[in-house]
Amino acid sequence: MADLLELTPQGLYCREGDFHVDPWRGVPRAIVTHAHADHARPGCDRYLCAARGTLVLRERVGGGAPIDTLRWGESLSINGVKVSLHPSGHVLGAAQVRLEHRGRVWVVSGDYKVEPDPTCDAFEPVACDVFVTESTFGLPIYRWAGPDRVAAEINAWWRDNQAAGRTSVILAYALGKGQRIAAIVDPAIGPIVAHGAVMKMVRAYRDSGVRLPPIDGVPPRARRVGDGRALVIAPPSVAGSRWLRLFGEASVAPASGWMTVRGIRRRRGCERGFVLSDHADFPGLLGAIEATRARRVLVTHGASESLARLLCERGLDAAPLATRFTGERPPDDATDDEADEPHDVRAAVEEGV
Amino acid sequence: MKDFAALYWRLDATTGTSGKLAALRDYFSAAPADDAACALHLLSGGKQSRAVSTTLLREWAAEAAGIPLWLLEECYAQVGDLAETLALVLPPPKADAAPGEAGLAAWIRTTIEPLRAADEPRKKEIVRDAWRRLHADERIVWHKLLTGGCRVGVSRTLVARALAEVAGIDPAVMTHRLMGGGIGSADDYRRLFSSEPGDADSQRPYPFFLASALDEPPESLGPVADWQAEWKWDGARGQVVRRGGACAVWTRGEELVSDSFPEIVAAAAALPDGIVLDGELLAVRADALLGFSALSRRIGRRRVTKKVLADVPCAFVAYDLLEEAGRDLRDQPLAERRRKLEALSLPAFPAPGATLQLSPRLAAATWAELAATRASARDRGVEGLMLKRLASAYGTGRTRGEWWKWKIEPLEIDAVLLYAQAGHGRRAGLHSDYTLGVWHEGRLVTVAKAYSGLTDAEIVEVDRIVRATTVGKHGPVRICSPTLVFQLAFEGVARSTRHKSGVAVRFPRIVRWRRDKQPEDAGSLADLFAMIDALPTPEPAT
Numbered sequence: 005m006a007d008l009l010e011l012t013p014q015g016l017y018c019r020e021g022d023f024h025v026d027p028w029r030g031v032p033r034a035i036v037t038h039a040h041a042d043h044a045r046p047g048c049d050r051y052l053c054a055a056r057g058t059l060v061l062r063e064r065v066g067g068g069a070p071i072d073t074l075r076w077g078e079s080l081s082i083n084g085v086k087v088s089l090h091p092s093g094h095v096l097g098a099a100q101v102r103l104e105h106r107g108r109v110w111v112v113s114g115d116y117k118v119e120p121d122p123t124c125d126a127f128e129p130v131a132c133d134v135f136v137t138e139s140t141f142g143l144p145i146y147r148w149a150g151p152d153r154v155a156a157e158i159n160a161w162w163r164d165n166q167a168a169g170r171t172s173v174i175l176a177y178a179l180g181k182g183q184r185i186a187a188i189v190d191p192a193i194g195p196i197v198a199h200g201a202v203m204k205m206v207r208a209y210r211d212s213g214v215r216l217p218p219i220d221g222v223p224p225r226a227r228r229v230g231d232g233r234a235l236v237i238a239p240p241s242v243a244g245s246r247w248l249r250l251f252g253e254a255s256v257a258p259a260s261g262w263m264t265v266r267g268i269r270r271r272r273g274c275e276r277g278f279v280l281s282d283h284a285d286f287p288g289l290l291g292a293i294e295a296t297r298a299r300r301v302l303v304t305h306g307a308s309e310s311l312a313r314l315l316c317e318r319g320l321d322a323a324p325l326a327t328r329f330t331g332e333r334p335p336d337d338a339t340d341d342e343a344d345e346p347h348d349v350r351a352a353v354e355e356g357v
Numbered sequence: 358m359k360d361f362a363a364l365y366w367r368l369d370a371t372t373g374t375s376g377k378l379a380a381l382r383d384y385f386s387a388a389p390a391d392d393a394a395c396a397l398h399l400l401s402g403g404k405q406s407r408a409v410s411t412t413l414l415r416e417w418a419a420e421a422a423g424i425p426l427w428l429l430e431e432c433y434a435q436v437g438d439l440a441e442t443l444a445l446v447l448p449p450p451k452a453d454a455a456p457g458e459a460g461l462a463a464w465i466r467t468t469i470e471p472l473r474a475a476d477e478p479r480k481k482e483i484v485r486d487a488w489r490r491l492h493a494d495e496r497i498v499w500h501k502l503l504t505g506g507c508r509v510g511v512s513r514t515l516v517a518r519a520l521a522e523v524a525g526i527d528p529a530v531m532t533h534r535l536m537g538g539g540i541g542s543a544d545d546y547r548r549l550f551s552s553e554p555g556d557a558d559s560q561r562p563y564p565f566f567l568a569s570a571l572d573e574p575p576e577s578l579g580p581v582a583d584w585q586a587e588w589k590w591d592g593a594r595g596q597v598v599r600r601g602g603a604c605a606v607w608t609r610g611e612e613l614v615s616d617s618f619p620e621i622v623a624a625a626a627a628l629p630d631g632i633v634l635d636g637e638l639l640a641v642r643a644d645a646l647l648g649f650s651a652l653s654r655r656i657g658r659r660r661v662t663k664k665v666l667a668d669v670p671c672a673f674v675a676y677d678l679l680e681e682a683g684r685d686l687r688d689q690p691l692a693e694r695r696r697k698l699e700a701l702s703l704p705a706f707p708a709p710g711a712t713l714q715l716s717p718r719l720a721a722a723t724w725a726e727l728a729a730t731r732a733s734a735r736d737r738g739v740e741g742l743m744l745k746r747l748a749s750a751y752g753t754g755r756t757r758g759e760w761w762k763w764k765i766e767p768l769e770i771d772a773v774l775l776y777a778q779a780g781h782g783r784r785a786g787l788h789s790d791y792t793l794g795v796w797h798e799g800r801l802v803t804v805a806k807a808y809s810g811l812t813d814a815e816i817v818e819v820d821r822i823v824r825a826t827t828v829g830k831h832g833p834v835r836i837c838s839p840t841l842v843f844q845l846a847f848e849g850v851a852r853s854t855r856h857k858s859g860v861a862v863r864f865p866r867i868v869r870w871r872r873d874k875q876p877e878d879a880g881s882l883a884d885l886f887a888m889i890d891a892l893p894t895p896e897p898a899t
Contacts, residue, residue, distance in 0.1 A: 143431060143432050144424050144428060144429075144432060144445075144446045145432045145435065145445035145446055146445075147445070264445065265435065265436050265437075265441070265445075265785060265786065266438065266441055266785070267437050267438065267781070267783055267786060268785065268786065270369075270782070270783045271787075276370070310431045313427075314424075314425070314428060317425065
């Protein structure tokens with residue numbers, strides 16, 4: 005029997021249902037796991053996503069094309085393929101796509117994490133025959149300390165900076181991690197300020213019912229913001245830009261799973277970095293894969309070859325799958341910021357807004 | 358251990374000099390003398406030996422982490438640092454671990470030194486026990502101690518400054534006290550803080566004064582009469598110390614190499630007492646220079662056999678006098694020091710049979726005349742010229758403007774990227790170690806390895822191309838289809854039986870990325886052989 009999903013030039017395609025999952029080109033019908041740019045592209049005729057993620061996806065793909073939605077666990081038949089969406093814990097509205105056709109069940113994970121995150125619904129293991137998993141941090145060197153510990157580190161750093169009269173600037177993706185950081189730090193320490201690109205998504209999160217602490221935007225044409233007490237959340241693309249000068253003396257620290265590796269921290273030239281990711285760490289990936297009880301595992305973006313080989317050695321039928329998903333890119337990858345920021349960020353940075 | 362690890366990471370995270378200085382000051386003012394002595398040894402790049410093989414460490418770490426060895430190797434390729442890789446894959450330490458209890462010296466005494474004599478099962482026991490007690494950040498530092506690779510990015514000058522500040526003495530005095538290492542015990546360390554001059558009878562050398570590369574036309578240096586010109590020798594910089602009835606030979610790496618150069622020690626005994634010469638250790642037979650590769654057969658050896666002594670005769674060519682009759686001359690102008698050096702009546706190079714020789718001054722009335730002299734450097738087996746301001750004092754470290762090295766242009770060839778490997782440290786995970794080849798009978802043969810020379814942005818770009826053009830993998834090495842051409846510079850080229858291509862190039866480095874060239878445009882082995890044939894024939898080393 006043919007596979008339920010196959011790789012075409014447009015992306016992962018379900019022939020039986022005649023739709024794509026996270027296509028990287030415009031197609032008639034796209035099921036979108038989440039709104040990051042490597043998974044959600046504008047230019048499709050019709051989208052389907054989780055109800056929780058509608059506003060965020062609309063922000064990303066623009067007006068026009070209709071967006072159909074499903075509540076968690078609710079199913080829809082598309083040309084005889086039963087489709088349902090289940091939380092992946094990655095960012096607000098991020099879904100795993102469950103496909104069922106003639107007794108076969110496939111699940112596409114999209115991006116996922118198993119750590120708690122107050123800004124999105126928790127990852128839910130879904131039993132399946134074939135699991136298509138990401139592997140961004142699929143090497144055993146990646147082991148997260150837990151969000152509570154990272155939050156404590158950020159709080160301590162923020163307080164130290166305040167004591168020295170320095171603004172704390174944390175670099176995080178505009179969609180997802182920016183809001184997560186705002187939600188886990190201690191807002192009693194001082195004001196939280198967000199870059200315009202982060203702020204846009206803060207509004208989408210709030211409109212979707214996510215509770216976030218008070219966050220200030222940066223007023224247009226401001227010459228100086230704050231007095232060194234603020235925590236500023238900005239996308240990675242502002243690193244080294246004129247925009248940062250708005251805050252005077254500042255300590256700049258990226259928040260990313262890649263900060264685990266010292267060489268990457270040093271290359272980034274930052275004195276601090278926080279190991280915080282919206283992707284599963286190595287134990288998280290292995291646990292999630294096991295929980296699906298899938299016999300066959302297809303491994304996409306990241307350490308796909310290593311992880312597939314390890315799973316094979318552990319008795320599963322596993323293989324890498326060459327998609328164009330990128331996950332969280334290492335910070336020195338120039339495509340990093342473009343892949344995950346709306347196009348207006350760069351313009352905003354250049355204008356010094 | 359905790360304090361030293363904290364210092365290590367503080368130095369790692371700080372890019373500025375003042376921050377590093379503060380970190381060192383804080384550490385040394387708080388550390389007990391025995392820990393401080395160990396730390397000082399490590400910070401000044403002192404010798405460390407490997408207590409356990411990295412092969413065993415890899416196996417044990419993979420076992421403790423419950424992962425196959427090949428997966429650990431994949432991690433290493435991504436992290437680019439073995440100590441860090443092992444620390445990250447290992448399970449977190451026991452919750453009740455209290456690594457802060459023991460100091461650096463105690464850790465070395467109880468977990469590093471006993472390893473050397475231990476059998477394999479005992480070694481494993483010690484290592485696994487340490488892993489259970491250390492946190493990831495401390496493990497990295499401990500692994501570096503274990504494998505003898507603990508290097509910290511601070512200059513000796515900075516360490517000396519920090520210690521001088523803690524001790525409240527002149528940094529120059531501290532620098533001198535630190536020369537030659539030999540700080541092994543808490544007592545040695547305490548002596549650094551002594552307020553008395555003390556060490557009059559010591560055999561310590563002076564900190565070496567270094568030259569900078571001349572990148573402007575020499576005319577920019579003013580009148581040629583203000584300068585002393587000498588050959589830039591292709592040997593090892595050294596000092597001969599003749600004090601208190603004994604002699605010592607030191608290299609610039611502050612290594613005591615008296616045992617490797619017995620003939621120089623013997624010849625120096627004829628000098629009056631209280632003399633320190635600065636100069637070059639050279640392998641030389643009669644008047645023919647044997648080159649650096651011959652010299653390296655002597656430097657690396659503790660015990661020099663008769664055969665090596667006969668094969669590689671050495672001489673010390675002096676170009677400066679730092680101490681006379683026990684008096685420090687470094688503040689005097691070079692012209693005065695030179696006059697006193699010449700008064701010692703050493704025979705000028707080439708003086709066949711003489712072990713101590715004088716590096717001659719190269720006379721010239723104009724810069725053009727000196728340029729002509731420099732043009733003959735390659736034929737003479739030297740690297741170019743040294744230009745030293747006659748009014749210059751003998752400083753410490755590298756002070757721009759006083760001493761210049763005016764080297765001959767390097768040899769160059771365009772070569773094609775064939776293999777690439779991920780780099781280490783700041784370049785971890787980026788393919789920045791390249792193997793390059795040139796054409797021979799229609800095929801590309803490897804001739805050099807170069808650790809980049811490109812800008813950071815270019816390395817990232819090359820890394821992408823490497824990944825995209827990989828046609829095979831050999832462990833961490835990627836085999837690339839030939840697409841990239843680099844201009845490769847090197848100081849020398851010689852026939853070699855140890856290299857598959859039959860040639861060995863010296864100090865290869867990439868000058869620039871030749872985006873304008875295709876692999877077909879690269880040079881050939883024949884080009885390299887032509888360069889060899891154009892060189893003067895040195896006496897064979899054996």
